[in-house]
Amino acid sequence: MAWRLPGWVAWGVLCLGWAGLLRAEPVAVTPAPAPEAAQQAEFSQCVAQLQQRALAEAIDPRVVETQLGAVSYVARVIELDRRQPEFTETFHNYLGQRVNEQRIETGRRLLKQHYDLLLPLTRQYGIPPQYLVAFWGLETNFGSYLGKMNVLDSLTTLACDPRRSEFFTQELMEALRLVEAGVADHGTMLGSWAGAMGNMQFMPSAYRRFALDADGDNKADLWNSLPDAFTSAAHFLNQLGWERNLRWGREVRLPPGFDYALAGRDVHKPLSEWRRLGITDVAGNRLPDLPLTASVIVPSGHRGPAFVVYRNFDVIMGWNRSEYYALAVGHLADRINGGGELSVTPPNDERLTLATVQWVQGALTQAGYDVGPVDGIFGTRTKRALRDLQKSRGWVADGYLSDETLEQLRAVLPAEPTPTRSGEQP
Known part of the structure; x- marks a missing residue:
């Protein structure tokens, strides 16, 4: 399904060669397609394959024809895919841009404003209100920006790119099923460059599986209904395995000489073992005596803050596979709920190119x-x-x-x- 961009360098060399021949003598030459035309031809071929895939998955032929027949290649989507902040920013910059005083204060205000809506969701799904508000804040700045990119265009562009072709092909199929269900269509399905939609930025697969109608209008509208958006987010996190009455993790203090080979989400130890190794909370107190399994992560290396993270951190990463993102959600939720700043500021290293x-x-x-x-x-x-x-x-x-x-x-x-x-x- 994946296609590759044309070889622009080879194209340029070929054009230069033709230019020399044309200067030598007036020979009739059939013009080759321009680079943009070659790219469009490959994209059109990929779209045709995607149409066949959709038909094979029993998606309504009328939907396949009208929706995939209208898609366009968006070069900006590929550029953004290659330059995601998690790939180039330091944790210092990432966290500072996403967990700032304005967002914290706005989150606290909106937590109070929507508390009566959020509290029943805690009872039903086990998700504390501050986490739902934190997700909302990080995903769309509390609904102030839901994304203006055409989701079907973006998903088709990414499905035709080799880096994560199969993932985005599957998401495109799910988006077409949303069209079948009457949720939106090519002209109205707007979201992020990666195809995420609504107040909580659900990918199409999550939208189909977890979106719920909570306001009684017989449709799950994650763009325009906060009851639907909050309820769907709580349902999603619950289905990912959120553990009631358990936080995401906490900042900790590592002992001198700590073996950093033990750091990483691939190393799991009982909390009692981390206590035995000398890890404490930031005030120097022993970690809670609870039957939990935890990991230690150091997103800025030995000079930055350290964290122990629990099962709910993994749940957050089920929403977004970035450790930076999961830490930002957890820390923003803590701050919205009245918690303080990190005791150790992440070092301000230059970003990696x-x-x-x-x-x-x-x-x-x-x-x-x-x-x-x-x-x-x-x-x-x-x-x-x-x-x-x-x-x-x-x-x-x-x-x-x-x-x-x-x-x-x-x-x-x-x-x-x-x-x-x-x-x-x-």
């Missing part, structure tokens, strides 16, 4: 470490490889690519081909 991460991945691969694909995404395997290198060198093995760590790497790994610490993508 795509070229920087690719250089690190390539250099680590040459040094014999397994980083997975050299894709410019600083994911779990790259972190693990960096941690292994740090440990072998006697550095603090926190797997965090700080400014200091970059300087250390430049001293021991093959040189970067170009400067990569500018404020923009190369």
Whole structure:
């Protein structure tokens, strides 16, 4: 299903070659399609395949014809997909932009305003009100911006891109089923560049599975009905496995000499074991004596805040697979509920460019470490490889690519081909 963008460099070389021939003698040449035309041809071919997929999945042929017949390729969607904030921002910037005083105060005001609507949802689904308000704040700034991009255009563009083709193809099929159900159509289904919709930014699959009608008008309208939006979000989190009366996690203090190989969501230990290892809350008190399994995460490395996270943190990540996002939801919920600032401010390192991460991945691969694909995404395997290198060198093995760590790497790994610490993508 996936298609690849044309080879623009090869195209340019070919055009230059033709230009030389045309200057030499007036030979009749059939013009080749322009790059945009070639791209459109490939996109049209992909759309035709998607139409066949939709028909094979028993989606109404009239819906397939009218909706997929109207879609357009959106280059901006691919650009945004490659430049998601989780890929380029530091935790310092990410958290500061999303959990700020204005959003906290607005969240507290709206919590009071909608408390009578939210409290019954806590009783029914187990989700405390401050979490629902926090999701609302992060997803759409409390409903002030629901997204203006055409969802079917965006999903089709992403389905025809190789990076996550199957995921977005499935979401496109679900969006077509929403059209079948009369929820919206090509002209009215608006949302984010990735296809998320409504006050809580549900993807089409989540919309179909979890959206509920709570205001009695016989339709689940996540764009215009707050009762529907809040109830659907509570239902979604409940179905993801939210545990009642349990928080998402908490900021903690790590003991001197902590082994950062134990940090990461892939390491699970009973809370009692973390206590035995000397981890305390930020005030130095022992962690609660509860029969819980927890993980330790350090999103800014050893110089930044540390957290123990519980099962509900994983539930938040079922909504959005970014650790930064899940931490922002948890911290914003705490602040809305009257909690204080983090005791440790994340270090203000420069953001990572795509070229920087690719250089690190390539250099680590040459040094014999397994980083997975050299894709410019600083994911779990790259972190693990960096941690292994740090440990072998006697550095603090926190797997965090700080400014200091970059300087250390430049001293021991093959040189970067170009400067990569500018404020923009190369």
